[in-house]
């Protein structure tokens with residue numbers, strides 16, 4: 446079992462941080478392969494709560510080496526402040542390894558993110574404003590700045606100037622924004638170089654050697670399947686590939702090396718930012734899910750939009766990721782509902798549709814078709830085995846499993862590490 450991918454099966458915030466942390470004690474490496482500090486992963490260890498944005502959740506497991514892969518976009522200021530925040534709380538971060546090929550989020554990428562959203566007005570994506578999209582745009586445009594550029598002042602200078610030549614025209618002429626001074630950007634970036642240098646290595650070599658040596662490597666996705674730039678609800682997506690294939694490109698590991706793909710699946714659905722969401726609730730049930738589930742963004746503090754479980758999405762996640770397992774989270778949040786509706790298919794223009802429509806227009810018109818399952822009222826947070834769950838909770842899990850296309854191998858019944866029912870091991 447050398448390499449596993451763990452990713453979000455919905456629109457993010459499914460509980461990837463908790464799931465990664467849970468496995469952290471048994472794996473040798475935890476690798477972020479895409480995204481950046483748009484992520485917000487909450488990990489609860491005993492009475493301590495950690496909010497991680499850029500660092501892999503494995504950083505909290507002492508035996509584990511955390512890796513930031515080439516597919517990640519790194520804001521150096523955020524990186525250093527997250528590291529020092531953990532150090533102050535006694536977490537050893539010295540094992541961190543960062544790819545020299547990862548791209549850097551520069552101050553002007555953050556500026557462009559913010560002014561673009563403002564310019565879009567009511568058509569905005571609702572980004573996290575962290576410069577994610579513009580940094581990936583620079584990468585694809587071949588005008589990006591990489592971590593390794595920090596260590597060659599002359600190259601850094603040339604690249605920042607080249608990027609700003611064009612961007613300053615756009616900022617000034619289109620957005621009526623003052624020009625960014627290349628010299629200041631270079632100076633700020635160079636200020637980070639010495640603090641980051643010691644972490645940088647050839648991470649593809651490191652990870653491939655580790656896998657060949659039989660070490661266990663866990664690739665931790667940020668965001669989720671429906672936020673994937675290729676497979677998500679485009680254009681209301683992030684600018685990278687959280688889906689399983691992203692682990693290969695974002696870490697330089699071939700698909701033949703990956704043996705397991707675990708989809709983290711919330712027992713209901715949430716979304717932050719704009720875009721279609723067929724099962725979204727605007728009533729007291731939606732408010733109750735938000736309150737009981739604590740559905741407030743870890744990164745931006747925005748309220749999350751909430752709705753019932755959507756099996757069409759779960760099936761889609763199984764398909765595009767080749768999921769071998771699900772980790773169902775937050776089952777405890779549903780305790781107390783007499784009846785729990787679950788979306789089993791959509792009605793689109795009068796027709797029943799079982800699979801996620803590829804057409805954006807159809808998806809915007811999709812109305813959920815619900816089946817209602819009986820709820821339970823018993824406290825489930827202390828349950829350690831599937832058999833200890835109330836019969837109706839067991840039936841809810843079994844129904845979701847049948848609809849979603851992959852076995853549910855673990856169930857979250859609370860935010861803590863130990864508030865988990867493990868049904869099948871992820872590490873066989």
Ligand code: GDP
Nearest residue numbers: 458459460461462485486487775857858859860
């Ligand atoms: P991530 O971005 O996928 O890591 O998820 P977030 O951390 O943004 O949001 C998930 C939230 O749910 C966090 O506050 C977790 O502590 C919490 N959480 C995770 N699993 C469970 C669970 O099984 N039950 C409950 N009640 N909370 C959970």
Ligand code: IMO
Nearest residue numbers: 457458483484485571572573667668683717718
């Ligand atoms: P984790 O890893 C939920 C959403 C933003 C916005 C869209 C694009 O905690 O699950 P971006 O800043 O990435 O360009 O914003 O994606 N988004 C997330 N939503 N969880 C996340 O991360 C997210 N990261 C980005 O709200 O709609």
Ligand code: MG
Nearest residue numbers: 458485486743
């Ligand atoms: Mg999150």
